[in-house]
Amino acid sequence: MEEARVGVYVCHCGGNISDVVDVEKVTAYAARLEGVTVARHYPFMCSNPGQALIEDDIGAGRVNRVVVASCSPRLHENTFRKALARAGLNPYLFEHANVREQCSWAHGSEPERATEKAGALIRMAVAKARLLEPMECLRLPVVPAALVIGGGAAGLRASLDLAERGFAVHLIEETPFLGGRLAQLYRVYPTDEEALALLGDLLGRVVRHPRVRMYTGTTVQAVEGVVGNWSVRLVQRPRCVSEACTSCGRCAEACPVTVPDAFNYGLGTRKAIYLPYPEAHPPRHAVDLEACTRCGACTSACPEGAVRLEEPAREFELQAGAIVIATGFTPYEPARGEYGYGLHPNVITLPQLVRLFSPHGPTGGSLRLGNREIRNVVVISCVGSRQAPCNGEKANTYCSRYCCSAALAAELELKRRLPRTNVYHLYRDIRTYARNAETLYERAGVSGVLFLRYAAGEPPVVVPEGDTLLVRVRDQLTFGEEIEIPADLVVLATGMVPGPGVADLAAKMKLPVGEDGFLLEVHPKLRPVEMPVDGVFVAGTAQGPKDLTETTCSASAAAAKAAILLSRAEVERDPLLARVDATRCTGCGVCLPECDYGALRLLDAERRVVVEEAMCKGCGSCAAVCPEGALAVRGYTTEQLAAMVEAAVAGEGEGDYAPAIDRERHAGQAGAGAAGTVAGG
Amino acid sequence: MGTTEKIREIAAGLLRDGKVDVVIGYGPGTLPLRSTPLFARTVEEAERLIWDATCGNNLAVYLPGRKDRVGIVVKGCDSRAVVQLIHENQIAREQVFVIGVPCAGIIDRRQVEAAVEREIRAAREEGAELVVEGDGWSRRFNREEVLYGACRTCRHNNPVLYDALAGEPLPPRDGGPTLVEIWEKKPAGERRDFILSEMARCIRCYACRNACPMCYCTECFVDSSTPRWLGRATDAGENLFFQIGRVLHLAGRCVACGACSRACPMDIKLGLLLGKMNKDVLELFGHEAGLNPEEPPALNAFRPDDPETFLLGK
Numbered sequence: 001m002e003e004a005r006v007g008v009y010v011c012h013c014g015g016n017i018s019d020v021v022d023v024e025k026v027t028a029y030a031a032r033l034e035g036v037t038v039a040r041h042y043p044f045m046c047s048n049p050g051q052a053l054i055e056d057d058i059g060a061g062r063v064n065r066v067v068v069a070s071c072s073p074r075l076h077e078n079t080f081r082k083a084l085a086r087a088g089l090n091p092y093l094f095e096h097a098n099v100r101e102q103c104s105w106a107h108g109s110e111p112e113r114a115t116e117k118a119g120a121l122i123r124m125a126v127a128k129a130r131l132l133e134p135m136e137c138l139r140l141p142v143v144p145a146a147l148v149i150g151g152g153a154a155g156l157r158a159s160l161d162l163a164e165r166g167f168a169v170h171l172i173e174e175t176p177f178l179g180g181r182l183a184q185l186y187r188v189y190p191t192d193e194e195a196l197a198l199l200g201d202l203l204g205r206v207v208r209h210p211r212v213r214m215y216t217g218t219t220v221q222a223v224e225g226v227v228g229n230w231s232v233r234l235v236q237r238p239r240c241v242s243e244a245c246t247s248c249g250r251c252a253e254a255c256p257v258t259v260p261d262a263f264n265y266g267l268g269t270r271k272a273i274y275l276p277y278p279e280a281h282p283p284r285h286a287v288d289l290e291a292c293t294r295c296g297a298c299t300s301a302c303p304e305g306a307v308r309l310e311e312p313a314r315e316f317e318l319q320a321g322a323i324v325i326a327t328g329f330t331p332y333e334p335a336r337g338e339y340g341y342g343l344h345p346n347v348i349t350l351p352q353l354v355r356l357f358s359p360h361g362p363t364g365g366s367l368r369l370g371n372r373e374i375r376n377v378v379v380i381s382c383v384g385s386r387q388a389p390c391n392g393e394k395a396n397t398y399c400s401r402y403c404c405s406a407a408l409a410a411e412l413e414l415k416r417r418l419p420r421t422n423v424y425h426l427y428r429d430i431r432t433y434a435r436n437a438e439t440l441y442e443r444a445g446v447s448g449v450l451f452l453r454y455a456a457g458e459p460p461v462v463v464p465e466g467d468t469l470l471v472r473v474r475d476q477l478t479f480g481e482e483i484e485i486p487a488d489l490v491v492l493a494t495g496m497v498p499g500p501g502v503a504d505l506a507a508k509m510k511l512p513v514g515e516d517g518f519l520l521e522v523h524p525k526l527r528p529v530e531m532p533v534d535g536v537f538v539a540g541t542a543q544g545p546k547d548l549t550e551t552t553c554s555a556s557a558a559a560a561k562a563a564i565l566l567s568r569a570e571v572e573r574d575p576l577l578a579r580v581d582a583t584r585c586t587g588c589g590v591c592l593p594e595c596d597y598g599a600l601r602l603l604d605a606e607r608r609v610v611v612e613e614a615m616c617k618g619c620g621s622c623a624a625v626c627p628e629g630a631l632a633v634r635g636y637t638t639e640q641l642a643a644m645v646e647a648a649v650a651g652e653g654e655g656d657y658a659p660a661i662d663r664e665r666h667a668g669q670a671g672a673g674a675a676g677t678v679a680g681g
Numbered sequence: 682m683g684t685t686e687k688i689r690e691i692a693a694g695l696l697r698d699g700k701v702d703v704v705i706g707y708g709p710g711t712l713p714l715r716s717t718p719l720f721a722r723t724v725e726e727a728e729r730l731i732w733d734a735t736c737g738n739n740l741a742v743y744l745p746g747r748k749d750r751v752g753i754v755v756k757g758c759d760s761r762a763v764v765q766l767i768h769e770n771q772i773a774r775e776q777v778f779v780i781g782v783p784c785a786g787i788i789d790r791r792q793v794e795a796a797v798e799r800e801i802r803a804a805r806e807e808g809a810e811l812v813v814e815g816d817g818w819s820r821r822f823n824r825e826e827v828l829y830g831a832c833r834t835c836r837h838n839n840p841v842l843y844d845a846l847a848g849e850p851l852p853p854r855d856g857g858p859t860l861v862e863i864w865e866k867k868p869a870g871e872r873r874d875f876i877l878s879e880m881a882r883c884i885r886c887y888a889c890r891n892a893c894p895m896c897y898c899t900e901c902f903v904d905s906s907t908p909r910w911l912g913r914a915t916d917a918g919e920n921l922f923f924q925i926g927r928v929l930h931l932a933g934r935c936v937a938c939g940a941c942s943r944a945c946p947m948d949i950k951l952g953l954l955l956g957k958m959n960k961d962v963l964e965l966f967g968h969e970a971g972l973n974p975e976e977p978p979a980l981n982a983f984r985p986d987d988p989e990t991f992l993l994g995k
Contacts, residue, residue: 584900586745588769590981607746607770625981627930628898629905642908 004130007038007063008122009054011045011070013100018043020104022115026069029119035130038062046076051083058087065129069097069122090134092575092635097125120648127647128640135634137572138613142228143321144566145170146559149220149505150326152180153199153548154540154555156206158324161559163211167566170318171206172218174501176239176286177276178203180328181541184263186357188548189409190436196279198548203281216282219501221315223509224598226614227535228321228571238311240273240287245306247275247283254301259291261362264355265331267348268362273298273307277360322535322562325519326555327505329496329541332384332396339380339492340462344469347462347490349383350403353410367417374421377414378471378487379407380460381427385495385545388456398516400495400545404431407493408440408449415447423449424485426460426473434547453477462490496545509533518544529558535571537562576635577616578623584630585609591622591631684732684782687847688754691780692727695752701778704752705740706730713804713813714790718743730754732847734806734824737787738892739940745771745897753777754847756784760840761936761971762894768974769934771897781843783851786825786832787939791948793827796820831939831952834859841972861956876921876954882947883920889951890927892944895934895970902926924951928958933979935959936971 008030012018023041031039038057042050045068057063066089068080073096081091099118107114144167148159151173159169177183185195206212217237225231241251257272270276272291275284287298287309299307331351336342341349348356359365367374381404387395404427411423425444430451432438445451452475454460460473471485498517506513511531512520519538522530529537539558540551565571578599587607592600599615600622602608609631623631623638632638682690692704708719708729716735721727732754740753741762751772755763760781767774793813794801797820804813811822825833834857839850864872887903890896903911903923910926912919928935935955942952962968968979 584898586769586771586897586899588771590769590978593977594981602770628900629902639907 002064004035004065004132005037005063006033006035006065006067006126006129007054007057008033008036008040008067008069008126009045009050010039010041010099010118010122011050011068012041012043013070013104014043017070017100017104017118020108020111020114021099021118022111025115026099026118026122030067030069030122030126033123033126035065036126045070046079051080054080054083055087058084058089064089064093065132066094067097067122067125067129068094069099069118069125071100072096072098072102092135093129093132095125095129095132097121123650124644124647127643131637131640131643132635135575138575138577139570139572140226140228140614141570142566142568143230143319144168145318145320146322146324146562146566147172147230147232147318147320148324148326148539150174150180150328150540150542151178151214151216152326152328152540153182153202154328154542154551154558155180155324155326156199156202157552157555158326158537158539158559158562159212160202160206160209161556162324162563162566163206163209165559165563165567167211167563169209169212170215170320171212172215172220172234174217174219174327176217176237177280177282178206178214178216179281181331182548183277183280184265184351184355184358186354187409187413189405189440190434192409196277200279207281214282217286220505220508223323224615226573226617227533228565228568229614230320230323230535232318232320232323234316234318236314236316238287238289238313239284240289240292240307240309240311241285242306242308243284244304245284245302246304247278247285248303249275249285250301250303251285251298251307254297256295256297257291257293259288264362265349265352267352267355277358321566322537323509324537324539324555324558324562325505325511325531325542326539326558327499327501327542329545330499332400332494332497334383334492334494339383339460340464340469340490341492344462344464344490346469346488347492350379350407350410350491350493353491354406357410357413367414372467372488374418374488376422376424376485376487377411377489377491378424378426378460378462378469378485379411379491379493380462380471381407381425381430381493383492383494384497386428386456396495396497396516398495398545399431401431401433401550402545402547403493403495404429405434405437405440405547407491408432408437408444410491411444411449412440412447415444415449424471424487425449425451426454426471427451428454428456434549451477452483462487496541499542502542509536511536514544516544518542529554529561535565573613574618575613576633577613577618578611578620579632579634580609580611581630581632582608584628585626586628586630588627590625590627594621594625596621684848685730688730688732688780688782689727691845691847692721692730692752692754693724695778696721696724696727700750701752702749704730704754704780705743706752706754706780707732707736707738707740710735713801714788714793732782734786734788734811734828735790735804736782737829737939737943739894739938741766741894741938742892742940744777744894747772747776750776751778752780754780754782755840755843756782756787756938757835757837757839757841758784758936758938759894760842761837762938763971764842764974765934765936765971766894766897768971769895778845779840779843781840781846783839783846783848784832784835785838785851786828786835788824788827789829793822796822796827829939829942830860831937831942831956833857859956861953861960864953865957865960877917879949880920880924881917883915883924883949884947885915885920885923886946888944888946889941892940893931894938894940895931895936896927902930924954928954931955932958933962933966933968934970 010023010027027039027041044050077096081094084094085091103114103118146162146169148155148171159171163169179199182199188195218234221233221235223232251273252271255271255273258269260266261268261270263276273285273287294309334341340347355361385400389395432441454473458474460471463470469487471487473483475481475483514520519542521528522532537558539555585608589602597615599612601610618633620633623633695701704721706719707716710716714735739759741759744766766772799815801813802815809824811824962979966979
């Protein structure tokens with residue numbers, strides 16, 4: 001191999017580094033390290049002129065290994081690798097020394113020692129850089145199909161966009177019916193359109209699309225593979241109703257099992273064999289096997305012979321190049337006793353009120369409570385959102401974004417239907433930020449809704465009083481007046497919490513979630529719909545509270561991002577993966593159980609292990625346990641790391657941070673004193 | 682029928698029926714108190730197999746990486762090496778026919794030689810006694826008293842794995858304190874001085890490594906040049922680094938057969954170092970090598986509820 005000529009480039013980061021670390025001193029030190037031919041410093045190495053410094057040195061043949069001492073490699077490793085490639089040098093002949101996050105930022109109060117540490121970090125990086133080897137990217141073919149997880153508004157939108165773009169789409173939905181939370185809404189703000197009409201339009205287009213295949217009652221068991229080549233194991237629960245079903249409903253009439261109706265948020269009941277609402281899709285009943293007693297009444301009642309209670313679950317596998325996660329949210333369920341919830345039947349949540357509006361709801365759209373007319377309704381905002389953490393318990397500190405507008409829209413609907421009913425809205429702040437949603441606030445006020453503002457630390461108190469309720473609130477708009485409202489109905493505008501499957505899916509796919517439990521994208525502004533696992537995208541409220549407009553936007557964005565990936569013939573992967581030294585491997589197999597990705601295979605006949613590079617993530621677990629030292633991760637070999645350790649301890653105990661130890665040790669070797677040009681910024 | 686005859690019968694049968702390609706056992710040595718490994722490939726060769734109290738070699742050292750079918754004569758400790766090698770995938774269980782021998786202990790030749798201080802011409806066992814003879818002299822030893830130290834406190838004198846047993850199982854020994862237990866009680870300074878003086882004598886011939894059935898790495902760390910872990914000099918420090926490195930590489934894998942000690946031309950008490958490590962592995966991880974093939978390797982298994990007392994410095 002050609003002798004290593006290392007160029008060291010120290011970045012000021014516009015003062016982020018140079019205000020603490022003496023960059024000139026560090027650069028001069030670096031120039032004296034063995035193998036270093038060029039050392040420079042510059043205000044912003046990542047800027048175009050900064051990168052040009054490197055490219056010029058490479059072009060002139062002054063350097064063939066590059067060390068940049070700047071920020072975290074997470075930020076700019078790729079930037080500099082590309083600069084190397086542009087200059088015709090293999091991009092993997094680059095080593096990043098992090099002298100910002102791991103030095104200047106951390107040791108701002110001790111500039112001298114920080115300077116010493118920066119020198120040590122560079123010394124280590126140079127020691128490794130001298131042993132770097134050129135590598136080539138792996139190229140893997142892309143499966144031109146997408147898996148969309150979740151059949152609600154976001155999943156349907158993303159599926160349709162991807163299918164329209166020409167890709168095969170596998171859409172899986174955990175429940176037996178498509179439509180998600182959108183199917184449970186009545187009208188959506190700010191246009192007041194019927195939710196079922198919007199859903200019907202979207203669903204119809206998805207259902208009719210030849211490139212979309214739908215799997216209801218289906219959940220993810222395991223995800224293997226890498227970007228472009230996902231292999232997903234799925235399990236489909238039995239629906240127990242075949243396509244012969246005409247949804248005539250005789251089965252449900254015959255079914256003797258009655259359970260609370262989850263579709264109506266527990267208001268009312270349904271049977272163990274059910275269709276949640278007449279237009280539900282697929283238009284077939286489904287059996288709730290947890291409630292079903294297998295009595296067989298439905299089987300005999302069905303004129304089409306469509307009910308088969310013994311249908312087995314089906315396990316199957318799908319290949320996809322991209323995965324879109326659209327698993328949605330769950331409405332916050334207030335604790336028992338929170339604003340009287342669960343203690344009095346007339347304390348309900350906003351999603352429950354919306355079900356009461358619906359003609360398919362538990363009351364057929366009638367707004368009566370028992371036999372009484374509703375005279376006074378109190379709506380309380382920010383229930384389950386913007387909570388203050390107390391006693392170390394987990395709190396939903398975030399704003400759920402949809403509830404203000406949705407509550408106002410519901411109040412307008414109440415006023416429209418029951419003009420004489422008094423509506424009181426108890427709020428902390430009104431956040432009708434969506435386009436045209438502010439008019440809801442104005443219209444609610446005009447229509448007579450009374451607004452009372454409570455302080456965060458002093459929420460309203462709901463007290464059951466016989467048949468009715470009493471709500472006490474200290475109203476800030478009247479400068480702290482204590483107001484008591486006798487209420488027939490209290491509506492809690494509950495926020496959004498992560499769906500029950502998010503944590504499980506995140507664990508299976510190794511995806512990060514935020515403190516709020518929602519999936520965390522790579523960057524909220526730069527890459528808002530991409531997950532840190534390449535080839536996985538997030539759509540809709542799996543990522544956090546969104547209203548329908550935002551959900552649709554993010555779903556289309558995720559589909560567009562997935563399409564960019566799927567339209568490529570192949571993906572490139574970093575080759576920083578496990579490698580087996582076949583001459584050392586004895587085939588003991590100790591590494592096999594350590595690999596979480598199934599990337600290692602034991603060739604029994606040859607008694608050695610091979611790496612399936614498409615599966616390997618380069619985590620290094622195998623290299624850590626290999627008793628023979630036969631496994632290593634390329635770019636992080638034992639030899640390279642040992643050189644770094646040696647360089648790290650080489651400077652220990654030296655009074656001056658700039659030890660001449662390397663030079664003494666290798667005295668007489670060519671190049672030791674050939675410190676190159678030292679250019680100022 | 683004596684053990685020797687029994688071994689010959691089993692071996693001849695295996696070779697005659699074509700069940701194995703070779704039987705690895707012991708043959709008579711050219712010097713008294715010695716035996717030598719014997720590879721019998723024919724029924725005739727099997728007639729030269731022997732068994733006596735000099736059959737110390739752990740023949741499992743010949744197993745790693747074999748492609749043929751092997752019959753192998755093993756003592757209790759050797760059988761643990763076979764189990765461990767199967768566990769480490771160095772030989773398949775189906776490849777090996779294990780001829781187990783209950784072992785009453787192996788004679789420490791060096792002890793006898795040191796006691797007589799003369800050239801021994803012949804030696805034989807007579808009941809509980811060992812008779813050694815030279816030119817015009819003879820001396821009797823209580824056999825038990827000239828066994829290897831590890832044999833005297835052996836807890837696995839019967840094979841833990843065998844396909845045929847040559848002889849009747851022996852009752853377990855009552856043990857008594859092991860050499861390690863005695864040594865452990867000495868003051869730290871004394872132990873350190875002892876180890877350093879032992880290490881100063883090591884000539885780094887690597888006979889210990891080559892005799893060990895578990896030292897089968899294709900490239901030993903002492904031979905590695907990139908990175909070079911070990912200097913070439915044979916001072917006490919480098920020697921200690923080699924021996925400690927070897928001991929740690931055998932953590933949870935050493936079957937305490939004593940092959941390293943027997944192979945050492947300088948008579949260094951390697952068994953103490955390895956014995957101490959085995960004791961620590963047993964106490965810390967509840968793991969003994971070569972007893973349970975299902976058990977994961979002690980140092981590769983992590984339990985989230987590991988108390989990790991060493992982190993707290995207790």
